[in-house]
Amino acid sequence: MKYSYFPGCSLKGLGRAYEESLLPVMKHLGVELVELEDWNCCGATAYMSVDEAKAGVLAARNLAIAEKTGPQDLLTPCSACYLVLNKTKHNIADFPEIKDTVHHALGVANLTYTGATNVRHPLDVLVHDVGLDVIKEKVVRPLKGLKVAPYYGCQLVRPYATFDDAWNPTTMDRLLATLGAEVVHYPLKTKCCGGSLTGTVPEAGLRLTYILLKEAVRRGADVIATICPLCQFNLDAYHDQIDRHWGPTRIATVYFTQLMGLAFGLSPKQLGLKRNFVPMKELPAQSATV
């Protein structure tokens, strides 16, 4: 199994633990990832606020490079990148004026875009391409007794994902259950984490983060599993400020790939777990089984 790979800026910066866990997990499952050469920032929500056409060009450059890389699907772990790349595909297909601008701009760099590449998220690929049965076989250290709140955030499931429901997605729930974890009923799974507002308007942004943390704790979760670098950062890095404002809500937030790595028996060091502000508690079963 082979995919092109678009890490996005976050995975080289604040979200590096995501890449540090994703790559060994994929390798462990025999999935080959080919990183796009000279990929650029997808533009995220910020660029789209400034200029729709240029935002389209920015994303389309990556899609064109992906087409050059090979016919395989393009994997992108960051929710914002996933949304922007998919949105660009839709916009080029639906709106002629955007299509014209993009083709014109790509022409300057001798790049071409045909729309052939599918943009996929690792969660989708792991559950639907690799398969839960294959993943189950690789589990050597089941996450028995670990109560996990599955947190999907906004931009993976809304509005372009076709692999799961926008309101009540279950793909990660099933994956976590396969790893042996106990999945906590967490109806806030697609609520917004505050996005960049945690930095720009903290009183608004951090309150959203707080509600997510508080409810995870109230529902008995030991850890929150996430699929997006910005969500992970918001839920992990602001505990100080949140605690000061609203009271203590200590709970660790990790990438689902980190939990997979642990279940596969990979070393926590290898999975970037030390990069958390709030460290994840030791696995209850960990000392017992090994």
Place this chain on the structure above:
Amino acid sequence: MNTNGTNGNNGNNGDIRIGFYICHCGHNIAALVDCPAVAQYADKLPGVVVSRDYKYMCSDPGQELIQQDIREHKLNRVVVASCSPLLHEHTFRDAVAAGGLNPFFFQMVNIREHDSWVHTDPAEATAKAKSLAHAAIRRVRFHKALEMTRVPIHPDVLVVGGGITGIHAAITLANAGKKVFLVEREPSIGGHMAKFDKTFPTLDCAACILTPKMSAVRSHPNITLWTYSEVVKVEGYVGNYVVTVKRKPRYVNEELCVGCQECIKACIFKEPKFPDEFNVGLSKRKPVYIPFPQAVPQVVVIDPERCIQVKTGKCKKTCLEACADRQAIDFTQKEQRVEIKVGNIIMATGFKLFDAKRIPQYGYGLYPNVVTSLELERLVTSSGPTGGEIILRDGRHPKSVGFILCVGSRDMKTNRWCSRTCCMHSMKLAQLVREHTHADVTVFYLDIRAPGKGCEEFYDKSLKEGIQFVRGRVAEVTDWALAREEEGKLVIRVEDTLAGFVRRIPVDMIVLAVGMEPQADAQEVRRMFNMSCGTEGWFLEKHPKLAPVSTFTDGVFIAGCCQGPKDIPDSIAQAGAAAAEALALIDKGYIEQEPNTAFIVEEDCSGCKSCVPLCPFTAITFDATKQKAQINAALCKGCGTCVAACPSGSIKQNLFDDEEIFSEIEGVLAHA
């Protein structure tokens, strides 16, 4: 055939004198089509003697104009360019006949639905009107004098569906002395109305007004009631349908059972165990049960999915013992198919409620105290599972109740239409909740729609009784608290659009006013009965205003919610209308049918038999002695398939003959 004076010269060989009329239809046509210009154009075409434009051709003076011209100008052909022939063809045919001409010497041109209403450029629309007029003027030359064929009508009527609509239609017909078959899928008649506690806006008891009608069905000598039965086949033709009804085995002889319910007591299931359909799963029943206390017929039914005897044949059959010498229980019963002959059919198959699980953010199925309006209806009813007590799943009484309206209505992601009854239904339930529990009641609405008689007054009453109304579509129902008063409650998050801010409102119970949908099998049913469905899946009426209970198939009528959402008074009004339409046909004794049948010109028939297998109505037979095909006009429905297929051109069709169509083709292409 009318043959008075020169007007009687109807043959092709005579002098063709055509009158052409173009209708302005107020501004409907004239706003885009230059009617005088079309009239001038037509005036110059061969055979046209009179050509006029007029404001409303279908009005009395318009029709009078035609008749006068027939007399004065000795017209023997008439063409009217106006609306769709499906709307007014018969009007103008009648006018032509009143002028003393055979009504089939008339041709209609559709320049409204097919021209002025669908185009934007006046020049192009006028050009199109001219070419369509030209075609009709060429075509009408070939028209022949014909007479409507009359088909006798079987006087019996089939009513499909035993809800309030079907019940009312059946009783109306039966009271008029007609024999009626009433077929209902469920084990009892009564439909949705039987589940209601009270009815808006009068708050009269639903059972009190429905039950007498249900009994009347049972006892009426003219009504044959078949419950637990379904129509599986419809054959025959207008006025003479042959319908096959499947009667599912209820393992109880309806003639012998007296409804004493001893068998239910005796059933080896000591306790009721299975969800009770009538109480929408809020209570339990046994495998042998009576749907509800007022069920008609008062006959028990045995659920084949649950009864051990039916499933395995290995039961002690304590029910049989209890029934004793009455011997009403009969495990040998098999499914029966009965064939009946009827002249008219009234469809009253009703609706289905929207499945609230399709909108997950309202938490139905997730939070136990989120209920549907029908579930609350059962809770409010004194004969319901709680004896009329409104309680939460844990037995507590709610202190606050929220009603969410438009669940599965006015929503492009589920159903686009307004279900029409939910505003009033919710207000009725809200008042009952206030009355029973004194709880705080808040109604979340998009727009209050209370246009019926007494309905706005009912809204006012709701306001005066202290029910809160918040205008806003609820975004979500959650169970997490952000404030002390929200602990342990369901929290509604909504923008109060009139106050202009977002609110969080904690309540104990949430009622979802679920909308109406077409029945799940509406498509199969409409195929079986040769009807159409609109885009949304409701049965399509022949005309939205002028023929609201008729369908495109003569003798098949629709009434009640199978045509679209409506309340009880409207359903009953339609039931009466459908019954009256059927009565009109029955008492007339015959249906007039377009004389568009096919016939064979024997001398041209080569006897190749290629037409014989084509006819779906077996109207074509082969006469072995003459070596010619024959068409039985009574069986022919006028589709013209055989006409198109005959290699020797020896089959002709009245109203749609080759020369008529060819002249029309020539005509539409004669003008740019």
Place this chain on the structure above:
Amino acid sequence: MRDTHWQPRIVAFFCNWCTYTAADLAGVSRLKYAPNVRVIRLMCSGRVDPQFVLDALARGADGVLIGGCHPGDCHYVDGNYKTLRRFQLLKRLLADMGVEQVRLRLEWISASEGERVKSVINEMVEQVRALGPLNLPGRFADWDREMTELEANIRTGEEQSARKEPEAAHA
């Protein structure tokens, strides 16, 4: 009225029960579509004699549209299946005559699909417009001329060869 620039002309045969009613619905809904189609009402699409189609094209139509009920929905049980069969044959025949595929179109449009009447007509008008005039009458004239010339050639050839060698004369 005739414009200097060419406008496609399409003759449509609509069945009374589904497609004609759908076209009425399009009108009642005030949907707007191209004015290039002239509808001829028949009781069933099964009445469409292949000759109607050929006649329309021969008289200068640039395309023919046939509209009937969806399979299974025919008011006359299965008339539309017969239409479908004839349509397939006609398509082949027209292809042999050099008439482009999109000029003959068969569509199932039910009574509730007013929107579809609009989209089908608009699409077909655009496709036919892109192809340009069919001008079958003109082509017939050309073919006639060719045939006359051919005949003339044969005749002169026969005359010449009759004078020379009788067996080498066939065209």
Place this chain on the structure above:
Amino acid sequence: MMQIKRTIKYEADRVRGFSKEIMNVSGCEQLQSCIQCGTCSGTCPLSIYMDFSPRQVMALVRADFKNEVLTSKTVWLCASCYACTVECPRKIRITDIMYALKQRAIKEGIYPRRFAIPILAKEFSEMVRREGRITETLLVMRLFLKANWRAALGSWRLGLGLIRTGRFVLWQERIERRAELTAMLDAANRGNVQPKEAP
């Protein structure tokens, strides 16, 4: 003395044609069928901080109240979570309309001053244009300098934490063919009606 404020709107307050311009932006056509149900505001996690709720913004756009909309904080508080877009019963792409309004506000230079969000958007796009990639820590530092240097001081703990967990990146990530990217973005400029850079 009690302060009072007149809120009446006159016809002259409307900018005729504004609603048409917004509805002409790709994906924004459906605004016409808004029934003002408030699902967008109810679903929005940030509507509680907005001066106009998303529903009100829809109404204001449709009624041509351009100045009111473009100077409001609402569009800038949108976190692009797309909940409103997914939930709208009229299938209006509210998030995309918010983007259209943000672009318009930047183009006309009338967004709220010293408000961190539009500044972030601008700093972000400038860094992408220059380097091809974003280095988050550097971006945030630039933002703090421009918008609110006091907040930067308040976040020292966060910065220390990032250094401790090895996530504080001080070297700028950049792509190799930066000139190619700039040329492409410039081409987009010429190819389309483009906003002039905001002052």
